[in-house]
Amino acid sequence: MLKLYGLKNCDSCKKAAKWLDAKNIKYEFLDIRNPTPETKLLNEWLEQVGDKTLINRRSTSWRNLSDVQKSIETHDQFLTLIAENPTIIKRPVFLKNRQITVGFNQKDLKNLEKLL
Numbered sequence: 001m002l003k004l005y006g007l008k009n010c011d012s013c014k015k016a017a018k019w020l021d022a023k024n025i026k027y028e029f030l031d032i033r034n035p036t037p038e039t040k041l042l043n044e045w046l047e048q049v050g051d052k053t054l055i056n057r058r059s060t061s062w063r064n065l066s067d068v069q070k071s072i073e074t075h076d077q078f079l080t081l082i083a084e085n086p087t088i089i090k091r092p093v094f095l096k097n098r099q100i101t102v103g104f105n106q107k108d109l110k111n112l113e114k115l116l
Contacts, residue, residue, distance in 0.1 A: 046082070053103075
């Protein structure tokens with residue numbers, strides 16, 4: 001089954017859920033903050049799409065991080081940062097059969113359709 005990770009108040013997540021509902025696609029909604037996805041899963045996401053796609057550097061959550069936190073460079077550092085600050089993850093995250101796609105716009109929609 002498709003999993004949609006996001007935040008209930010996130011506009012992109014709401015749009016994605018409405019789109020899935022309109023297409024009669026069954027999915028499970030999971031709040032990215034509670035509980036935060038396990039480190040193993042976050043690691044898989046980071047490996048599949050990389051930090052440039054997975055982390056939303058335009059978000060308020062990112063801007064509120066310290067300069068030291070924003071200057072990290074290694075995979076393990078990104079993994080720790082994401083685990084400690086899950087709201088820096090670009091949303092929504094769609095997961096099916098251990099494959100993910102991140103975001104919900106025209107380009108992302110094509111990736112999502114491939115995932116389904």
